[in-house]
Amino acid sequence: MPIIILVNPQMGENIGAVARVMGNFALSELRIVFPRDGWPNEKAVAMAAGAEAILSDAKIYASTREAIADLEIVFATTIRGRDMVKPVVTAREAVSQFTSKTGILFGPERSGLSNDDTALSSAILSIPTNPAFSSLNLAQAVAICCYEWFQLQEKPAADKERQLAEKQEVLAMITHLETALETREFFKVPEMKERMRRNIENIFTRNQLTSQEVQTLRGIIACLEK
């Protein structure tokens, strides 16, 4: 579960809205670096709408450095910093990289994260927005990160119903196909062989095939090679 880290947040209302949306998407750990209006903050409590526990459990830090000291991976949400030599990932891409010790840094409302804070991060997390009007409200930016993380947690349940094939079933099917093609001299040009192989593997692994579908494909290969 990612840890949300607000750096120098200005408005209590936004901190409260952040806590609420964290609760909506089953996140619980909030860290706050030097909140402008001190702590605790009544306006934050008023906006939390049921997520007061997240606020009262929030840890307050004097610096970003201290707030991230125990973490493995830190993402910086920013639309600047593109000139920094850091990987840039979308929110959707980032959530699949989260470990149990991952933090996401969000800067103050007016200015966003400073270059110094961004420099402390492992990667830039960028939410794709309208380039002509890209400045998201702080709580909205947090909402989208939390939402993406929660969707990823939801997925396994839906996938289980479809009985997804295990990787080994898919790879055995691909081996079956490649052996049949090899026998028929499909890979005539040696230089092309590896690329063709990758193409084939890509076609069948990109898609999340079910066990039933892998069986169907094996049936097709067996039928055609008769």
Added chain:
Amino acid sequence: MPIIILVNPQMGENIGAVARVMGNFALSELRIVFPRDGWPNEKAVAMAAGAEAILSDAKIYASTREAIADLEIVFATTIRGRDMVKPVVTAREAVSQFTSKTGILFGPERSGLSNDDTALSSAILSIPTNPAFSSLNLAQAVAICCYEWFQLQEKPAADKERQLAEKQEVLAMITHLETALETREFFKVPEMKERMRRNIENIFTRNQLTSQEVQTLRGIIACLEK
């Protein structure tokens, strides 16, 4: 581009936050049914943070019925209404069904959409949330719908680079495969034929194949049926 329809919104701040996040994700058409505090609303303008044009262009209606009269598809965002006989889709699933005349209804902050308003919709749009704390702030719910729509718009650019196959290429490849299978009596059991056919079509159409990949698959079929 979907139309955001707020039914009886209570707080001006939320209406302003909705306008801002619509702008962030390149949406522009806002409709409001009977706003509690009248219209225009100063608090809405204060929260729009640059999206004032969306507010001033917003159309005001006296009833939900009038607000949706010219639309083809209407989604109702609600966590209730599950007992209604309506399809329920997630935000991520819904956005791929949007036409140019699609509206998304959002109910008032306290109570959500009424059953009467939900009954007017084509389907329920449900945002998966923590079941123990599922009540999203109005502007956050709008944000996630707008975000999902915008992510879908971003996709074609990336896909174009990959030169996606046209549907007719994919269908011709499937016909090629099915003819080869037919010749080899793959569809032995007549009752199973249609289901097998659907399985095959599903495997190759779910995936967005590139032209290159369709060529590879045709090469494979031709090679195996030799």
